[in-house]
Amino acid sequence: SGRLFVERSPSAESEGLRIISHQNAPILMAYTYEVVDILMAYIVESFDRETKVIDFHYPNELLQMNNWELQDEPATLDDILISCRATLKYAIKTAHPRYFNQLSTGLDMVGLAADWLTSTANTNMFTYEVAPVFVLLEYVTLKKMREIIGWPDGRGDGIFSPGGAISNMYAMLLARFKMFPEVKEKGMSSVPRLVAFTSEHSHFSIKKGAAALGIGTESVICIKVDESGKMIPADLERRILEAKQKGFVPFFVSATAGTTVYGAFDPLIAISDVCKKYNVWMHVDGAWGGSLLMSRRHRWKLDGVDRANSVTWNPHKMMSVPLQCSALLVREEGLMQNCNQMHACYLFQQDKHYDLSYDTGDKALQCGRHVDIFKLWLMWRAKGTIGFEAQIDKCLELSEYLYNKIKDREGYEMVFDGKPQHTNVCFWYLPPGIRYMEDKEERKKHLHKVAPVIKARMMEYGTTMVSYQPQGDKVNFFRMVISNPAATFEDIDFLIEEIERLGQDL
Template sequence: MASHGFWGLGAPENAGDNTSNQSPTTPRAWCQAAAQKLPGGIGSKLCALLSVAGEGEKTPEPTSTKLDETTVGTCGCNKPCNCLKATEATLGFSDLYSTDLLPALDGDLKTMTFLQEVVDILLAYITESFDRETKVIDFHYPNELLQRNNWELQDEPETLDDILISCRATLKYAIKTAHPRYFNQLSTGLDMVGLAADWLTSTANTNMFTYEVAPVFVLLEYVTLKKMREIIGWEDGRGDGIFSPGGAISNMYAMLLARFKMFPEVKEKGMSSVPRLAAFTSEHSHFSIKKGAAALGIGTESVICIKADESGKMIPADLERKILEAKQKGFVPFFVSATAGTTVYGAFDPLIAISDICKKYQVWFHVDGAWGGSLIMSRKHKWKLDGVERANSVTWNPHKMMAVPLQCSALLVREEGLMQNCNQMHACYLFQQDKHYDLSYDTGDKALQCGRHVDIFKLWLMWRAKGTIGFEAQIDKCLELSEYLYNKIKGREGYEMVFNGKPQHTNVCFWYLPPGMRYLEDKEEKKKRLHKVAPVIKARMMEYGTTMVSYQPQGDKVNFFRMVISNPAATFEDIDFLIEEIERLGQDL
């Protein structure tokens, strides 16, 4: 067939008048051609569109964004409408089943139409998510949500129409994590290039264990880990590393490597061949250090908590004291985990001083930079990580402060070959030694996992799209917003900071005291009442769906708000809104 026009489209032979440039002259003629040729089900839609519109059927506009009860069962335009019915009438999702899709014979068009329909639902959801008029969450209690929909699994298949309805229902009750006022976790926001990369990753549907099945992704992991090690400051980016399923697992890897480095026989002989070990981390560190110690058979009692100062930083003198104490008790200190960006306060432990102590006592120096590691990409803030280049291993989660879609966590390791020696089991069905390519790219045997999800592509593609300076700008902006918040509330009536001084990360920790509580004389009574304020305000935020921010107690401090900003969609106005909202929801308490 001769090619005519963009995408090979032109007037079909029997489609009426043709002009000399082969462009179709009536919409109907054009769309008849399009229906057969356009990718992604677009053509079918156009045909449906024209034939329906041609019959004068009236449907509402698709411009609205707010969700309401009637969303489920509409076209994704989120207003009550009969679009879906019109689509169904033409495309017949109510007559189609998953078995009609690829690999079914002639399943191409149906597949493209179905996937395009899903994409349209997702695109509408994305637009909504960034709209401040939309709720962050349409909250329902678990039992209520279980009853609002039929979520059960049955023996019989459902139609694709039902599947699309399930997609809409799932999104209706989901948290809009891209929403500019979603501040609840260290991972917030939704990056469009990262999202595109994740869609591609799902489509490639492969596994990181060998070059054979993931050639590009394995190379991109190699390139990216090297770049990250260069940024850490390791000579020529040398060393090792892996992307793992989250910061907790990255930290567990670090502890595993530290133990193996000191006592390689532990791999075969287990902990019975090893003296009683001691690990050290600050009282503000992440719970995954203890979780790792429990799992690895070291035991939580072997994790010795080091005192933190008022702003949450580990006190090096206390570290040294506790190392000496442990040695006196017959423990062998093997692992120190300093935190670069603690979970609650956002504090950066003094890495240089800690590394000196680790060197003195020959202990593995790990930096848990799951939250704060990304600040090394900012020329303005990287000083907070001074000394990280001395680490034996570093956890760094691009899915937090760099807003890479979940999950994306790296463990970087200074010593080459150690991970391989520590974890390899030489499975000969997977890591055949007589393959025809360079086996050093079969990196799977250094992992604890066998199959490993492809987490690299979204980070790599975002890095290409933003450049290092793009990440820097994004990080700097979040820190600027948190400084704005800090300055705004530190002297404001009704607010009290949990610790003094400007926060080092985007964590701003504060109490809000409702007017009726501000002048209470009874300190115990005040504390008791204050403890209940944050949970109530948080519950109201969720019920109104206007914003979400976290709270918690810490040590002897009653519940306070922990505001964190990693969401690139947030602006100064959103910070203002948060404060107004806390005051609106809390004034009667």
């Protein structure tokens, strides 16, 4: 096995190095097939419940376990294959049916193949000229998503962005531009003090976006939620009035459809009434819950979403599309273009020979933009809408099974009452030792330490992974989420057994 791409040439052309790149295609093809075999073996392993989800090592250990340093000299082909194997050996098996740690889990093989095709096509979304098919597929898919939201004839606008945080930031940017278009040229000093509203359980990206856009985190007003984590519309109205009385200008409400921790759906119809009354842009952050629109059984949870001005919807979460795939859908056509365009004449030449409306790059904040559409589009072809529906329904069934299993089980307490709206099931596990502690504060203090220890043990055994966190005055609890349709009832049973096995001595 020789050195790749750069070989020392006998004719000693410039500094003795010669690029061989594609000239030695057969060697490279063979090598690439070897990598594919490694990947396929990894996939088979990831799908196998007998393998570990994770082979955990502390950072300083992992740094020692392979030579990760970059060198001046090229490595051998063998070394490259070894590096691929080592990287996978210590990776998290996110496709493993017992990996529940994040909102994005699982591995869809059609999505994967589509992502491999995307890498191979290696192009940018900015113009039709360099991405004709992908630009059209984005157009077709965004239209379909808008139809599902319920906007007439699927009209409107949108873009695929690098994640829900950026999609939410786009929404805030558009809302500001809609109300004060002069802000684009003149900046925030030309406008009155703007305030945004979102629930206290909403995603941190709303505040992050406000900080970046020069609005400031103090201008994001957090609205109270009810016991199950839903925004209270009366509190929203109260806080809007309060802000107006102070002379501030309410410009943006972000309702959440599927909060990160509780999986709560804010009441969109009531919120839209408030937004309409005070003429405020209504955004729905459906990064996590938007996919429930694909399910005839669950889409009622987003009733009122068609009244929104913009919607974030991440197919890379509940629809198992490979990372990343996040869409921002916008009701008003043309606004994104006006808000973001800078007319770069080296890219968006106005004298091209085709319909320039397909050069969508100038409505983005990015210049180059990764092709995130093909994996979603191909999966949609493969499954049909009913296939996505079935896998979403299945994940929700699994979470209901979990909820029913633990809600009255000894040693468990639910963080909030009632059937989960999304696949989030939030609960405390109380080891026998603290189950009957009388001192409430003492009990709470102990309970706070339980989840982190169980989680650390899960990772060291490598058997499963689930997230935990505190929230408000609630000490650390487990947040179970299910987005991998490969999970089964038995996997849920296993999780519970594992929590009890690892936590009983605490």
